[in-house]
Amino acid sequence: MPSQPHSPEPPRATRRAFLAGGLGLTALALAGCDSKDTPVPSSPTASAGPVIRTFHFGSAADPATLDPAISGDNETFRITRQLYEGLIGVDRETGAPIPLLATDWIVSPDRLQYTFILRRGVKFHDGTDFDAQAVVTNFEHWIALPSDVRANSDQGFTQVFRHSEQIPTLPKSIPEPKPKPTKEGDGNETVDPQQLIDHAAEVELLESLREQLKANPFVGVTSGGTASYFGSIKAADTHTVVLTLRQPISGLIEALTLPGLTLASPKALATPAAENGQVSYLSTQPVGTGPFAFVSWKDGAITLRSFPEYWDAATVQGNPTAPTLVVFREIRTPSGRLGSLDRGDIDGFDLVAVTGLRELVREGKLIVQRDPYSVSYLGMNQKNKWLAKEEFRRAIAHGIDRQKIIEQFYISGTKEARGFLPASLGIKSSDTYYGPDSNRAKDLLESIGYDGTPIPFLYPLNISRAYLPLPELIYAELSRQLALVGINLAPMPMDWNDGYVATVRSGDVPGLHLLGFNGGYRDPDDFMGALFSSNNRQFGYDSPILSAQVLLARSMPPGEQRVTAYQDLSNTLAKDLPALPLAFPISALAFNDTVKHYPSSPVLDEVFTDVKMTT
Known part of the structure; x- marks a missing residue:
């Protein structure tokens, strides 16, 4: 059925967020400790104004890459969620899909065609305009990736569209259970009655699957495997994109919130890899439309700064204590992250170990807990x-x-x-x-x-x-x-x-x-x-x-x-x-009193424009 209509340019909903419906946030706010001085960056951003707030975050590992389309690594996604955006977001309060780079979408009655109306006035960090052709270029890029590279993605095109997969060939029959000697050892053999019941259920399931596959064929041509859900992506006009499937995907709109389906600058996609051995330019030079832009990756630290031309000015203006610079630093052990927080070298870290939780509580740190997902x-x-x-x-x-x-x-x-x-x-x-x-x-x-x-x-x-x-x-x-x-x-x-x-x-x-x-x-x-x-x-x-x-x-x-x-x-x-x-x-994060609020999410969709720091 067609989706519920959206207004052409809806009011700004709360920015990307965690799942609702039983996945709420549990947080324990405790008294803070002495705050540390925030270092002043050498080149403040235009949007920062007179106050520069730097958010130092301790990561468990360096990201494998900064190209989310070819990653299955949560440390990559933690960073790229600040840099990139997709067509669809998730409302923090309800868990429902909300407009992001698409302001509206219409689903055909057969659930095979999705028409997306794109947001106007959006620019990538390199100044390139975001439009329908940019969306098409990203899909074409994902399709053209070598299959071994595409397979690295856990939360992107591969997972959602299964482009290289084949329709399974079902067995002709289920072998009957073999008789076994009786416990009495009298030379007779018997079959466990439960095995016979299980075998009958397996046969019934096999026949049901065979009929369902026959009744629900994939339609249209494919440039991938016979079980590829992807049909085509076309620009209907400058701000309208039409995505066609070969078979319905019930969770498609929700799936388009995945970090591996965020959209990169077409100019960056066309640029040769910056380093030998890298698959793409984006691996070390990410370019998206997000609220933060990439600055550097060196000496075990990744630095981002707020993007002055970010399209959603209301998000930035609505949180005057959001960080203007973000520095991710690799600290591989739980004890190392705990020590760095205690010394004030970082403002917070993820993946609190149960062995350090008692100490964090005793020292009055802010503990933010995620519900299990x-x-x-x-x-x-x-x-x-x-x-x-x-x-x-x-x-x-x-x-x-x-x-x-x-x-x-x-x-x-x-x-x-x-x-x-x-x-x-x-x-x-x-x-x-x-x-x-x-x-x-x-x-x-x-x-x-x-x-x-x-x-x-x-x-x-x-x-x-x-x-x-x-x-x-x-x-x-x-x-x-x-x-x-x-x-x-x-x-x-x-x-x-x-x-x-x-x-x-x-x-x-x-x-x-x-x-x-x-x-x-x-x-x-x-x-x-x-x-x-x-x-x-x-x-x-x-x-x-x-x-x-x-x-x-x-x-x-x-x-x-x-x-x-x-x-x-x-x-x-x-x-x-x-x-x-x-x-x-259950997982948890810990913060010094330089942080008043952190946007925890079970799906790790944590964008730092929602972080509130002390002024």
Whole structure:
């Protein structure tokens, strides 16, 4: 159905924001400590006026790149959200999509065509006008990226449009369960009645998926895979863009708020890479339309300054204590960030560790807490001989006490994950649950004759993430728990900045691994599509049935049928167990009394024009 009409130029809504509907902000404001002197920059901006306010932020890692279209890195997105904007924003109070660079949008009755009316009078930081051709140029740039580069994106064109994917080929049949010797040892064989029930359900699901794929074909030509949702993007006039899909995407408007779908200057896109080995000029010289412009990246620090020609003057004027300069500095350890805050070297930092939270509270720092919208998980790559066995994966699941891990390493309020979808999405978790049961784990290992072969276990060093606040300690506890049930591990620690994520995703080290995913918009496909949309090498898991379930569910209109589809999908994952979800973490930031307010967001959509500093 067509979208609700918008006024041609609606009043300014509160700028980009976090999800509502159960994802509200929890903040603990405590008495501040002595403020530090704010250094004066050598070249103040025209918009700063007589007062220069510099916001020093401690980052857990340097960004992998400053081009959000080719990144899956939250440290990249934290910075690029200040520099770039997309067509759609999110209202802080309601969670509803709101106009940003598009002032209005119309959806065709078949949900395949989206017409966007663009905001006038917007300029990129290099002076280039923002118009319809700029939007088209960005889409053309994303499509033209090499597939291996495009695959690096977690929250952009690849995730939303699945441009390189193929329609899954479903199996002709589901093998019947094999009879096993009876417990009496009388030479007879029998099939577990529950296995027969499960087999019948699998057959029914297969036939249903086959009929649905036939009834919902992709339409039109494609320049990508057979399951690409992208049809075309055209400029109807200077300020109107028409996006055509090959199959509906129910969460498309929400997905267009993702940081990887923000828009860059066409002039910058056409400029050769500034450094050898870089994929794009934007990797080190970002150029967007956002409220801050890039200044420099050197000596482990990235500096931004307010953009004097920013189109939304009301946002800037409405917060007279917003920072005029922002400096991101890499501080890789939780203790290092804590010490820098205590010394006044930084004004705030993200990813407060539970080990430092008590000290921060005692010292009267401002603690801002995010509601959970990420999931941590233990990946099990089925290319490994033992992990290929269903019984072995279940033994691992029964050997782990997730609640103990949460109590030791996560902030209070973190919940055990019994699926991959946060509770706020309203999708019931599977009834299949692998609770801690050491005896069951040992029985499963014995049933398959596990011989003690060490299982490679990749885990990251020198990093904190919302989903992995203390990865080295989490690994140590998992290792201890699995050793108690008889599973031997071969630890494979790897520095995060040495390509940890790329190594995990390549599947080149089949075994166990620690990773997670932070949601970017309010739709279950954000999680399921990103993690399980097709053959994913990090899990060594190729399930045409699951791929078909993901493909069909994301196109269903909102309603009971779609909810049921995602519940069925959760059941498939619980049965196949390519990964064990561990936790839906609470994360937190800490600030000195130089900061009065910080715009916390579960999806990390935190734009610093909303930061309020002391004058």
